[in-house]
Amino acid sequence: MNIPTSALSMPDAKEKCGLFGIFGDPAAVDKCFLGMHALQHRGQESAGMAVTDGEMIQGYTGMGLVGEVFDKDRLQKLTQCGQTAIGHVRYSTSGASHAGNAQPLLVEYSRGQVAVAHNGNLVNASLLRREYEEHGHIFQGTSDTEVIIHLLAKPTHVDKPDPLKHVLNHLQGSYCLLFLFPDRIEAVRDPYGIRPLCIGQLENGAYVVASETCALDIVDATLVREVEPGEIVTINADGISSRFFDGPNSVKPAHCIFEHVYFSDPSSMIFGENVHQVRAELGRQLAREAPADADVVIPVPNCARCAAGGFSEESGIPYDRGFTVSHYAGRSFIEPSQPMRDLAVKMKLNVIREVVKDKRLAVIEDSIVRGTTTKGKMGALRRAGAKEIHLRIASPPIRFPCYYGIDFPSHDELIANDKSVDEIRDYLEVDSLAYISLEGMLSCVKKENDNYCTACWSGNYRIPVDHQVSKFSLERYQMKMFD
Amino acid sequence: MNIPTSALSMPDAKEKCGLFGIFGDPAAVDKCFLGMHALQHRGQESAGMAVTDGEMIQGYTGMGLVGEVFDKDRLQKLTQCGQTAIGHVRYSTSGASHAGNAQPLLVEYSRGQVAVAHNGNLVNASLLRREYEEHGHIFQGTSDTEVIIHLLAKPTHVDKPDPLKHVLNHLQGSYCLLFLFPDRIEAVRDPYGIRPLCIGQLENGAYVVASETCALDIVDATLVREVEPGEIVTINADGISSRFFDGPNSVKPAHCIFEHVYFSDPSSMIFGENVHQVRAELGRQLAREAPADADVVIPVPNCARCAAGGFSEESGIPYDRGFTVSHYAGRSFIEPSQPMRDLAVKMKLNVIREVVKDKRLAVIEDSIVRGTTTKGKMGALRRAGAKEIHLRIASPPIRFPCYYGIDFPSHDELIANDKSVDEIRDYLEVDSLAYISLEGMLSCVKKENDNYCTACWSGNYRIPVDHQVSKFSLERYQMKMFD
Amino acid sequence: MNIPTSALSMPDAKEKCGLFGIFGDPAAVDKCFLGMHALQHRGQESAGMAVTDGEMIQGYTGMGLVGEVFDKDRLQKLTQCGQTAIGHVRYSTSGASHAGNAQPLLVEYSRGQVAVAHNGNLVNASLLRREYEEHGHIFQGTSDTEVIIHLLAKPTHVDKPDPLKHVLNHLQGSYCLLFLFPDRIEAVRDPYGIRPLCIGQLENGAYVVASETCALDIVDATLVREVEPGEIVTINADGISSRFFDGPNSVKPAHCIFEHVYFSDPSSMIFGENVHQVRAELGRQLAREAPADADVVIPVPNCARCAAGGFSEESGIPYDRGFTVSHYAGRSFIEPSQPMRDLAVKMKLNVIREVVKDKRLAVIEDSIVRGTTTKGKMGALRRAGAKEIHLRIASPPIRFPCYYGIDFPSHDELIANDKSVDEIRDYLEVDSLAYISLEGMLSCVKKENDNYCTACWSGNYRIPVDHQVSKFSLERYQMKMFD
Amino acid sequence: MNIPTSALSMPDAKEKCGLFGIFGDPAAVDKCFLGMHALQHRGQESAGMAVTDGEMIQGYTGMGLVGEVFDKDRLQKLTQCGQTAIGHVRYSTSGASHAGNAQPLLVEYSRGQVAVAHNGNLVNASLLRREYEEHGHIFQGTSDTEVIIHLLAKPTHVDKPDPLKHVLNHLQGSYCLLFLFPDRIEAVRDPYGIRPLCIGQLENGAYVVASETCALDIVDATLVREVEPGEIVTINADGISSRFFDGPNSVKPAHCIFEHVYFSDPSSMIFGENVHQVRAELGRQLAREAPADADVVIPVPNCARCAAGGFSEESGIPYDRGFTVSHYAGRSFIEPSQPMRDLAVKMKLNVIREVVKDKRLAVIEDSIVRGTTTKGKMGALRRAGAKEIHLRIASPPIRFPCYYGIDFPSHDELIANDKSVDEIRDYLEVDSLAYISLEGMLSCVKKENDNYCTACWSGNYRIPVDHQVSKFSLERYQMKMFD
16 A cells, blocks of 8 residues: 555645746756746646757656656756746546656647646546547547647647637636747636636746746745736747737636645745635634634644634634654555554654643644545544544535546545535544534635635536536546556 | 667667567466567567457556566556557667657547557658648657557548558558557558568467567467468457458568568568578578688677578588677666777677687678678677688668668668778778678578568669658657657 | 755754664564654664564665665565564765665674664774774674674673673663564663663554654554663563663763754653653743744744744744745755755745745744754745844754764854854844753753753763764775765 | 576576776776676676775675666766776575675775675685684674685784785685775685686786686786686786795696586686687587487577587587577566466577477587476477487586585486486487586596596585585575565
């Protein structure tokens, strides 16, 4: 049993990908590497980079962390390939995880080379794919990104004055895209602005794009602004320029609030707000909605620490560390000869017994997906002597699948799908359990409520989904099997 | 400087690929592995296998030797994927050698999955590719095999009663192809029969196909027959069946005689004859055409040993080993801090001084391509005390590029391109040099002269080549750079 | 430039090693693996295990993290070697880091086999080694552990009724030792009790020993007690038994207080107290001694989080996260083509700008060694807009080298060696800087002051050190060079 | 099942090691690498090098082929360590094959550093080891080389005017040794001259030592002479000097004739003669002693090719290739899901059917050890249609174990141990079988008969062996288990 970091530290949800791009910097490859490293939390399965010198695009992708795929030697070789680069990190899952799907996807079509990196999920990818197959196209991978390139290569598109616009108007779902052409980067965000994408500038004037601002910080870039929903930002030798493929503000945004709750780095600015501060406010709101009669507030590391701070502040109950975290869990392989209780939890976390013993705990968690690891953590607190456990969740119960890029487990595996809060409380064996309300959560972010997607909690899907077509329907076949 | 085995043991010529397929055997994956191992001399760069259980095709490809790409663990996993498999080994070169081009190529199109493995070279691949790109198709690699699949997926083809026939009628050049569909293997040989392909049968009745009969031997299969030029052989649950896509005997065959001279294993039956025996006859004919007044006949290992035996037999001059061969050269990496004379030769060969000292040598080599390694070998003999060196070449001077699948160096690098035999003799610093004549060479094989391709010697290209389109014109861009 | 996790997360101090042992459990190897994983923070350079079935001892050591050295395959093979095991993790440094020094050290002497694992540093190792060399002994590595085995093998020792006692009486310095004989584990702690070592018991009755209690927790063992200073605890088929080799309480203990400050896991019980709680108290005392007029208390992750909590609690200034931590830094290799400011810090930490901007910060750090990374972190806060930075250190200035097992940089590199607090403040460019006092620090731990070693702060070396003999004097030669 | 090259190409006998040394050359490390590569046939398990700049010795050892252990990077680093080096290749076996036994062994003793590389086997190693253990010494590996260093470090030896002489006088068995001290190489050969060792000189004047002359050739060194039995040759800044530790010609030599029959490279000069020429003469003598009524002479590759040439020459029966050899067998791993007949043979060899079909074959093999692979090869010939098989062996039946450095299988596994020639013929299912006679074999080498060791054929052990002490008695314990 390989217990990857992700399995241990994540609440069973996996998002697809982080993006980074940089145009015209002598250290473009090094900085792209650093930007990808700063976005590593958005995907640990594979990493890839495509680089151009203005004429030819070359690339490399591999399975593993950024620092594993790109060693010193490869970075040196890539540096010789040009001063403009895009990079991509991809999430880890057992299913369709294979080298063939690593990005950026680099192809050749009638207009030359193009590399594409994608963060999101297209809801009409299967439909488009079937259509293209009917026209004789072949598909080598199972990612929906391949579909986008087929659209781009379409003869009726390439002759249009602005082919990219036509391509994007065919896409339905969530997508932040970086296109690398030999002479430019095109950065695109879907009209709903579901996933984040921002623009920064280095001191030397070079522009960068990144999924989160934490990737700007690591290369000392200053945040210029977010890419707007429905916008195409072109970065080339003339600087940046902008156009809208769908008209600005053609639809209300549907920002993924789960980015704030769980995915993004606490240091990042997302949808106009700092993630850490949103999480702290979620904690405060949670304390207001669901106070707990407790001696100490304990976060479940790592994600819930921000919310736990807010809960403590609002409630006046002191904050303390109840768990220590192993930084080495992702590297450990063990398949015990005897079954060992909650091994996955124990490889990652250890309880500080003296903090929890004989105490009434307010335990703060960001979300519950399957519930199995949460149960393990609660059990560990109980065995360490906790007198009472009052579990508070800084997001509402997840009841619906996400079709816009979060890889939740199947509907049936979501614990809140068919269990009431009381039933979940009993399953987790805690003394009390409360979730923040949907309204409460929405009150913690700045924009109007209808600017956010709440589908996984409310079932209100802003972009229609053909329910016949399942989320990963492209993966009818696994093209390559092992990596 | 990485000195791969191939660079040392081959006369600067590299051929593309070996094929193996097996239908309906519980040990299909193991046997495919063994067959690929037996064909390893046809390609050391990458190896791949696609396997089907009748419904889904799964595959794995990797860079390196068969035994490196497929370890025990992978073989076990693949064995669970089905009882029908095709395998491919690919040649090693520095140019377009990368994982993206490894085969079999596994894709999905409107009719489902298909995996394709190819041995040969299409002369109209660039043309076809440009045409498809104009129709909006995208290309992810640089191998001409990808073009074949686009042809297969073409809507006007898929609806035909026998789509494969239509696909094959569009291909020009040399090709042996294995198509793996979920329910069958289709084995194809071009109308000229340029590359070899044969059918065998196991004791349990299962059919196999392979580039050479040596791959039948390793799995204890009996040779049934060769796939005929222009034939499609289908292997499925009903056994084998045959059809011709171009009419049987539509054109005269153009068997690649270099397969006999150099590429194929001496134990194999190729174009109706045993390779070793053809080579021995080449040696005898060489002795008749270009006798040498020598004390001993010395082969240049490994390939010329068969011809040297024939030369000795015909001339009555005793045969002896003048060189020993290192079996470990392919694994050695060294970039000496000081230049060392003929290092590449020395890593592979050592002279047996006592055999050559003060002797007049008749040295037999199969062919000369660039001449540089040959020069190194002759120098080593001279330094070991050879009194006279009479070099005899068991094939005529190579003066023209091959467009049908042999990766000779560029025209300019072929030593016989712009040097006379006397000039080559002077360059190599040998006492005399003679090549077998083209007629002499043709007299050593069984079929009528006009059944063979002699383009690299005669410039007589049986299949017209658009000379504007260079041999590897698909590689306008290197899609992926390092592996 | 390889930036290992340790270089980034540690204040330039590296300790030697963690120990784990288990006797008589069918899953001994798995549990030893888990125990070593839980102690991974004590050493990331190499890992090793020795296992016995009661007759033969077998072992394996390798460079890297526990989960890298021991994969599933090796664990299975080792499991077949027995039900009693000892394990060792070793610190990472560039100097004498090589496979030859990995432990446990497994040798054969006149009484059979023995494996030894060591945590600490002998101050008389060079002296003993020279003495043994004069008697004709040879040394294959540079660790002082090898000296211990030579002592054990000494003919005048092996015939004594209790040879181990005689061996231990020759050792000067700090040492926790695990000896694995085919029939037993002997766990030893030096008379000063400098490093921690504890005994635990599993539900099935099997005994374990470990450097820290966090390694008991991961295998669900209950803490029985610490191994006493000067005690030998034997674990064999009869359970545990104890004897003292130096008389109980022969000297006052000299517990390493740096274990509390920095090395040990916050969840562990060390020297009778919980590490987290000691750290929190250090924070409270620091607030009492050196209050700061600040808006927010910010810990430098990860180690200072406990102290920052205490500082916040005592001062009433709210606690907040100012940094986020990358969990992937240890895997990243980059040597930028252009110099990049504070890259090592940025690979590991990112500032949450919104938390620190325009704020007066009380920044809590556990210790300052060289000062370079601290300077980088302070610079990052300043660039993020901090108005004032009041740095508070939860341990006194480190002015003296450690000869008892902490691998501080050389005397000259310790920033407090020749700089006053004011000078350090100016170097770090912070608005104010204060350290906790030595007395203040000692007031935060339970035992009498003279029970602790304070040498690195006070220069008061409880065990005399021959200053002619430098700390790593055994490494006159590097036996093996690269790993 | 991992089928290493050695298992396939060797007649079940494995020798220990090859040695190379070079003093005072700027490219010493590169040349040592090349020399070790040229000696790779003497050991494929591990490779190691120790290098000195005149003051410090540094080294590196690893498991695998020379080219695998020493990549470009390591060679560059080692080149910076000095201009004098010794290297060692070690044989491959499953038993005590582990990194701990890789050589050169580099240690520190009272006089500083020394590195030692050994080819041979000491018959009194166990005795000496027990003695040293009784004196309190510890042993970390199982190779007898470690014993030699303990002797060297002995206080009563180090003070002697010539300590090495005293050390060597304690050794019984076969040994060629290279000692690397910071200022010199000492090359030693045992008084019986059992294993080969020679001295060469480069054009730049630098001296080299090597197990075989083929390693001189690869670095363009000229053979100076062999190291004499009982001689110590010192190579230092003054050139070479010689002394005898046992008096010159103190005993009759006992050269290992198996070096000629099987181990050494055909190009090498060994014991004053060229290996290839001795083998050819063995073939001629075999033809005289045991003629065969055959159509064709077929060698079993690779080793018997020289002898087959001689057999053909003497008998007048034409020589032909009956087998082709895979150069890739060593890299292949396969554990078939179904048993496959003679898989190990088939992975390495393939029969050229057309050569053997309906023919009466005189098959020449160099030796038979276990007989299992020989049986597989004969079966392959039979299945390919051979009418008659007359097997001729170019050495007598191996009936006794070797205690001087050849790792034959145990006594019981030697097929000639308890089977008559007729019984072996029946087991192998050949039509006739004959071995060369001992006298016949001895007539093929130049020196007087009593200058050779014939123990494995005759049981006449020139150096007394304590039969209580088995050949690998040091391996009471396996110190490390997996590599």
